[in-house]
Amino acid sequence: MEGLVSLANGIIWSPALVYLCLGAGLFYSIMTRFVQVRLFGEMLRLLFKGKPDNDGISSFQALAVSLAGRVGMGNIAGVAAAIGFGGPGAVFWMWIVAFLGASTAYVESTLGQIYKERDVVTGEYRGGPAYYFERALGQKWYGILFAIASIVACGVFLPGVQANGVINAVAQVAGEGSAMTLAGIETGTTRLIALAIILVVLGFIIFGGIKRIATFTEYAVPFMALGYIILALLIMFTNFSMIPQVFGAIIGDAFTAQAGFGAAIGWGVKRGIYSNEAGQGTGPHAASAAAVDHPAQQGLVQAFSVYVDTLLVCSATAFMILSTGMYNIQGELAEGQFIVQNVAADVEINSPSFTQMAMESVYGNFGDTFIAVAVFFFAFTTILAYYYIAEVNISYLTRSMGKGASKTGQFIVKLVIMFMVAYGALNSSGYIWGLGDVGVGLMAWLNIVGIIVIFFVARPAIDILRDYEAQLKAGGGTTSNRFTFDPKKFGIKNATYWEERHLKEQQRVNADPLHKEPK
Incomplete structure (x- = not known):
């Protein structure tokens, strides 16, 4: 299975996908006239503007849920792996892909808003x-294919990565405990x-649904991210004299990488996408x-979440990791041979160990x-x-x-994801990370x-950005x-939610002669 x-992984994460991710980001940056820079202030303003209604969550809650997906093991163990396999220059490529x-996050999340609908069971x-x-392409088979891929990735492959990181971090702090064998797997109490x-x-x-998930993440995500960044800043101040050297290593190694130029780009992009998920299709x-009042608003909020995840x-x-020197860099030719070795050779790269x-x-x-606590909350x-994400796609397939059928499908997903959390927690981390990479790559x-x-069929996300501006x-x-x-107004078909909403607004305007229609 591991083979x-x-x-x-070798097939999915070929150089073609690496450059497709970078190319798509550059393409949409140009098409949106670098919306991620021009409307940065509007992104900040929108974070706290929207309010939840009976069927939806607020912009900030949606940001928190998406950040819950973005801010995870990729931020702690993923960055360590990028440095350990790709050298410091991999961090530069993580910045570039972020x-x-x-811009990619803006496009995919705006498309998600345009073509959303109400769930047949919950009304959400x-x-x-x-x-x-x-709805946009008229290709239902492609929608079904993505739904199946995302259920397999998010319901089966990816949860184990997060659970594995949590368990490893706890075991490193508290010890393994008494050894025992469970279902043929050797583990500790x-x-x-x-x-x-x-x-x-x-x-x-x-089992409480999106409202309970949103409420939990609304408080947990800002708390964990802010606390983590504050402690990291204190380390930077403690090693203040190392900051120029760290920047120099990241920038200098980006094009003359210690572990190879291809390794720096490959690991930087791979772990960058794994971390910030831009283009992966999870954020929408x-x-x-x-x-929200306009689909572009949530697209802008989601674009900001990429900055929070990667740039912060x-x-x-x-x-x-770099300022304290707590890392190794493994060569491409053979496992266990290091280009740089600052810590013990048996410290696992695909884990939170370097960060700890x-x-x-x-x-x-x-x-x-x-x-260990941060890993727990992040993961x-x-x-x-x-x-x-798995629940939404089950709803799509069974609607x-x-x-x-929808209730049964959602119940099964709950059981499967809990099983995969247990399976991932007790198995080899290298193997589990490999499964996670397959899931991310398929969706991307x-x-x-x-x-x-x-874009070439319609351009809805670009057209409504201009309308919003x-x-x-x-x-x-x-x-x-x-x-x-x-x-x-823009020739967008099958956006039934927004068509019905606009019709109700027009009816309200026509029924109230004192109400002035928005300009």
Whole structure:
């Protein structure tokens, strides 16, 4: 099985996907006239503007859910792996894929908002790549293909990566405990106790639906990210004299990489996408659940989430590791042969170990414990986001089968994801990370190709960005001049939610002669 996973990874994560991700980000940056820079201030303003309604969550809650998916093991163990396999220059390419990927995140999340619909069981807003591939392209088979890929990736492959990181971090702090064998797997009592706690809390939250997930992540995500960044900044101040050297290593190694130029780009892009998920197609699911006045608003909020994930949290991890020197760089030719070796050879690269050691070198045992706690929150909230994505795609596949089929499908997904959390927690981390990479790669291939084709078929995300900017310049966003969106004005078909909403607004305007229609 491990050999098959490795073979699949080699095919999926060929240089073609690496350059497709970078190329799509550059393409949409140009097409949106670098929206990630021009409307940065508007992104910040929108974070706290929207309010939830009976069927949707607020913009900030949607941001928190999507950040729950973005801010996870990729920010702690993923950055360590990028440095360990690709050298410091890999961090530079993580920055590049984040900057360019912010435009991709805008496009995919705006598309999710345009083509969202109400769930047949809960009445909540549902949307994502499967929905916009069917409605924008008219290719239902492609939507079904993406839905299946995302259920397999987010429901089966990816949860184990997060759970594995949590269990490893706890075991490094508390020890393995008494050795025992469970279902043929050798493990320790510490891992089993930690796993039991995770499963109980996870079950309580996911059986409560998107509202409960959004409420939990709304508080947990800002708390964990802010605390992590503050401690990282303290380490940077402690090693203030090292900052120029760290920047020099990252920039200088980006094009003359210690581990090879291809390794730096490959690992930087791979772990960058794994971390910030721009282009992967995960962000649109949470974005579609938000209640907003204009689809472009949530696209802008989701673009900002890429910055938070990579330019803040991932950079914090990189500076901690590089400034303290707690890392090895493995050569491409043979496992166990290092280009740079600063720590013991048996320290696992695909784990939070480098980050824990960096924290411990400054804060002692507190640093080690804090990373274990951070890993728990980062990974746990990501598992919640993965569950929600799998649930949305189950809803997509079963929406024409009746409420009974949809409820059954969602219940099965809950059980599967809890099983995979247990399986991933107790198995080899290298093998589990390989499965995660397969899941990320499959979704990225399908989504990026799809949104590029949509551009040449229609261009809805670009057209409504111009509409939003025009309304913004005209003073939109006030009580007397709210943002409006009429999909028919742009020739956008099958945007049924927005068509119905615009019709109701027009009817309300016509019924009230004193009400002034927005400009």
